[in-house]
Amino acid sequence: MQTYLVGGAVRDQLLGRVIKERDYVVVGATIEEMKRLGYTQVGKDFPVFLHPQSKEEYALARTERKQGQGYTGFICDFNPNITLEQDLERRDLTVNAIAQGEDGQLFDPFNGQADLEKRLLRHVSAAFSEDPLRVLRVARFRARYHYLGFQIADETQALMRNIAQSGELQALTPERVWMEWQKALDDGYIHIFIDALAQCDALSIFCPELANIWPSEKQSLEAQIDYGRSHDCTPPCQFAQVMQPLDAKARQAFYEHYRVPKQYMEISEALANHGALLSQENWQAKELVTLFNELDIWRRPQRLDDLVQAYTCAQLGDFSRQALLLKAAEAAQQVNAQTYIAQGIQGAAIKTALAQGRIEAIENVLAP
Template sequence: MQVYLVGGAVRDELLGRKIKERDYVVVGATPEQLLQLGYQQVGKDFPVFLHPKSKDEYALARTERKQGQGYTGFVCEFSANVTLEDDLRRRDLTVNAIAKADDGTLIDPYGGQQDLANRILRHVSEAFSEDPLRILRVARFGARYHYLGFSIANETQQLLTQMINRGELNTLTAERIWLECEKSLDDGAFAEFLNILAQLGALNAISPALAKNWNNELYQQLNDRYAYAQSQEITDKALLFAQATSSVTANDIKAISESIRLPNDVRDLALQLNAHQATLTSKTLSAEQLLTCCNQLDLWRRPERFTGLLLALEIANCGIFNNKQKLIKATDAAKTINPQQFIAQGIKGAQIKTALENARLEVLQQYFT
């Protein structure tokens, strides 16, 4: 039995990047052998095991055979006879197909080290085109390593274009598309991710609503916003994704939510930023407008919505916007008004709501005329 470190950990170590997780491939072993050694099996479609102490993932060397459509239509074949080179051949990019032995020796049958040196993302084999998910993965890697000068090899771009033109992206579920978007948001390279998809002609297949609004100005704007968010160590995915939809319509956001299957909190913040951005940043904001906004956001029961929206506006402005501190003071003061003080005065029924509205408006008028 031989064990090798593979994939992203080897790639990032060679690039001098921090290693986030370590994956291993096991050659010349059976599931029974690993179970006897105390490994815990977690894979259903193919044997993946957790190390009894480190909990790192160890997968038996395997090959894949396409059977059916989409990114799930594969049959995995594994046995003690599958070689390391066989296992590496099924991987997507040469830079991800490098293995490292315990003694530090690198096994690189497909030229991954040379492509790392040349800053090239190149597919390992023609089998690459069997998995449509790799279109998004290549775009994500291209975005993540853009700052290092990486580009997609011409022949890989041609293969990606052929896959896109065949409609391969239509086989991906909306949930799986969001997962790739989520990973790119984590990378801090979402603007570049969308831009690569647009250049490849894939963005329209993922989200027509995003594609129709994509242009160089928006690309640069998003780069600036994400750079600011990174400088402030802001990593919340809802705050970051909302920047990409701040200039589209509410109906567009709802369409994007369906095609990408946004989590509810991501969708809701995108809609809130879309609805209230112009009002809250206006130099002529009135107390009445602010009260309407607060009511629509249900500030009184869900204050975190308003807090999140203000932070989203700050990112969009690439800095503290003029109204922010005054908005915080005004709404904090208005939140101290509660129904109990009117009930104690003997006010009943629908009149309580009217009294609340009037009292909150009076407070807000101290800050916004």
């Protein structure tokens, strides 16, 4: 029984990046042996175990054979005779197929270290084409490591294009596709991820409306994302930038199909619906009250901050009236129902008085 550190931890260690999690492969062991050693089994399709102390993941070495469509149609063999090289051969990219023994020695049968030096994302074997999810994964790695100069190898790009044309991408579940979009957003380079999908004809499958306009929108989005990265733009804010060129119908279709989390949808729609108002040179108090009501800043003040951040990134920082907007919101928030109740106002009249009070508070802020 031998244990090796594998995958992303080895890759990032060699690149000098912070290692966020460690995964291990165990060669020469059985399920029963792992359980006797105190490991807890958590994998259903193939044996994955949690270490009794560290809770890090340990998987038995395995091979995979394609059986059906999609990324779940595989038969796994995890008998104790599977070698380390056989396990590494099933992996997607050479840079992810490097293992490190407990003594620190590296095992690199597919020349992943050479590709790290060349800054190339290259598939390990022709079996790459058996898993359509790898199109999204490679696009994500291209985005994550683009600042280091990484490119997708031409032969891997060709395989990605073949997968896109085969119809296999349609077998991916919407939840699994969104998970990859989410990871790309978390990494902060969503425009590179989208461009990588466009280059292999996969974007037209995941979002045809975005694919149609991507050549004309690519440069603008790149500028917005670059600005946002230097100003702590959140992933939902980045997502809002991506969605803005689409019309309402296309945005809603994307949200619904991929079951986009509510926070992402809200910021995206707030920017789409209220960006024009923020662009106006002059505001009316009633307009701002309507905006604040729709955002419900009375109970969720963070939503205005999110909108301002998204709008500021979309305008590359050109929002000279930001301070005035926030001051108007603060003034309106200080008007509360208790003031009118104390004056003896009752029932529906409270709502009317509250609305008028907020308008007057905003007018005082907007007054020259």
